[in-house]
Amino acid sequence: MNKKVIYFAGGCFWGVEHFFKGVDGVLEAVPGYANGNTENPSYKEVYTDTTGHAETVKVTYNPDRVGLGMLLKLFFTVTDPLTLNRQGHDEGTRYRSGVFYADDEDRPVIEQAFRETESRLGVPIVTELEPLRCFYPAEEYHRDYLDKNPDGYCHLSLKTFIYLRLYQDIRLFLGDEADVTAKMADISALISKKMKFFWTGFYRVVGSELVLGPFQGDAACLRIGYGKGVCGTAWKQARTIVVPDVEEFPGHIACSSLSRSEIVVPVYSGADIVAVLDIDSDEYSTFDQTDAVWLELIAQLVCVH
Ligand code: SME
Numbered sequence: 001m002n003k004k005v006i007y008f009a010g011g012c013f014w015g016v017e018h019f020f021k022g023v024d025g026v027l028e029a030v031p032g033y034a035n036g037n038t039e040n041p042s043y044k045e046v047y048t049d050t051t052g053h054a055e056t057v058k059v060t061y062n063p064d065r066v067g068l069g070m071l072l073k074l075f076f077t078v079t080d081p082l083t084l085n086r087q088g089h090d091e092g093t094r095y096r097s098g099v100f101y102a103d104d105e106d107r108p109v110i111e112q113a114f115r116e117t118e119s120r121l122g123v124p125i126v127t128e129l130e131p132l133r134c135f136y137p138a139e140e141y142h143r144d145y146l147d148k149n150p151d152g153y154c155h156l157s158l159k160t161f162i163y164l165r166l167y168q169d170i171r172l173f174l175g176d177e178a179d180v181t182a183k184m185a186d187i188s189a190l191i192s193k194k195m196k197f198f199w200t201g202f203y204r205v206v207g208s209e210l211v212l213g214p215f216q217g218d219a220a221c222l223r224i225g226y227g228k229g230v231c232g233t234a235w236k237q238a239r240t241i242v243v244p245d246v247e248e249f250p251g252h253i254a255c256s257s258l259s260r261s262e263i264v265v266p267v268y269s270g271a272d273i274v275a276v277l278d279i280d281s282d283e284y285s286t287f288d289q290t291d292a293v294w295l296e297l298i299a300q301l302v303c304v305h
Contacts, residue, residue: 003027004063006071007034007100007132009054010079011087014145015154016057019078021144022161024168025066030058031145032137034100035128040136049092054128056100058135068106072113074164075099077293078156081117081125088155098128100135163294166194174301183302184275185214191279191298192216198259199280202302203231205273210235213275220255229253231276234264238273240292244285256280263287265295269303277302 010016013031020029033041036053046053061071079087079097087095099110110129118125137143146152170190174183184202192200201215203224210224210231227236230252234241243262246252252262259280267275277299281287 002063003060004068004106005058005060005102006068006106007056007058007098007102007135008071008075008079009034009056009096009098009100009128010075011055011090011095011097012153012155013055013057013138013142014152015156016055016078017144018146018154019156019160019164020057020059020071020074022164022168023061023066023071023074024171025064026059026061026071028058028060030060030137031142032056032058032135033094034135035098035130035133039134043139043142046094049094051094053094053136054096054098055094055138056098056135058137068109069113072099072110073297076113076117077163077290077297078160079127081127082121082123084126090155096128097126098130100128100130100132102132104131157290159290162194163290166190167294167297169194170298170301180274180302181214187277187298187302188214188216197279197286198282199256199278202267202275202277204275205235210276217280218256221253224253230262230264231278234266234276235273238266240265240296242287242289242292244287246280258282260284261286263291263295265292265299267299267302274303 017029017031020026033046033053034056036051038051041051041053045051085093085096146154170187173186177183188200199217202213203210204213208226212222224232226232230241230243241264243249246259246262261281261284263279265277266273
């Protein structure tokens with residue numbers, strides 16, 4: 001079996017280890033200390049924040065099952081690349097975020113992921129990109145910490161873990177199916193069942209309009225013009241749109257008076273937008289950046305196989 005290794009510093013290593021262990025194709029995730037100035041540091045020493053080590057997770061994966069590009073996408077869903085020496089509530093150089101590589105050939109792939117993240121956020125990121133200089137596995141009690149302590153501290157949101165499972169269920173269900181409509185149908189059903197959103201579905205680009213595609217929920221309007229409503233705007237502006245309160249969105253198309261907030265994600269085939277994934281909630285402010293990133297990853301599954 002092919003094996004590769006990448007090192008992720010993403011704040012407290014308990015949550016980061018737990019997250020990557022759950023990713024299909026990851027063979028092992030080991031918490032430790034990396035790229036500092038002392039040898040064989042203890043947790044206590046690293047905790048003083050004087051060693052230069054970052055809490056880091058060594059991720060061993062099978063590249064035939066999960067690529068480095070995907071691991072990096074997942075890494076950027078669970079870290080904040082804009083906070084210097086801080087992730088969540090944890091502060092200090094030991095909680096800086098970074099990607100440390102052991103194989104020089106990985107560098108261009110990582111640089112590409114950094115560029116994509118910067119262009120998504122529109123500002124420079126502070127996540128480190130460095131060759132791995134050293135890695136020392138953490139003390140035994142840090143390994144599988146959240147399995148041993150299910151109520152233990154985790155700076156990653158529960159929603160992250162729910163989406164990780166949903167994403168993997170969808171990948172499993174779709175297999176190598178090529179039919180886009182069939183995939184839209186199952187994706188709607190799986191999202192709807194797991195997340196219990198009020199309305200989940202697709203509008204497909206047909207000529208100069210969006211036309212209703214597979215969905216779960218109440219009957220909805222059949223056609224939306226380019227630039228119209230949230231869906232048509234997401235298509236026109238080629239970006240994900242999160243609407244905390246639909247009343248505040250000029251031109252929102254109310255298919256149901258019960259809809260309160262909404263997210264719309266473009267679906268790409270290569271460089272072309274071929275559909276949008278539209279999700280409505282009957283509560284205000286349901287969607288945030290975590291939803292946006294995961295739903296973008298899910299939307300990418302529509303046209304690739
Ligand atoms: N709210 C959408 C219309 C579609 S329904 O939500 C299903 C919009 O303004 O684009």
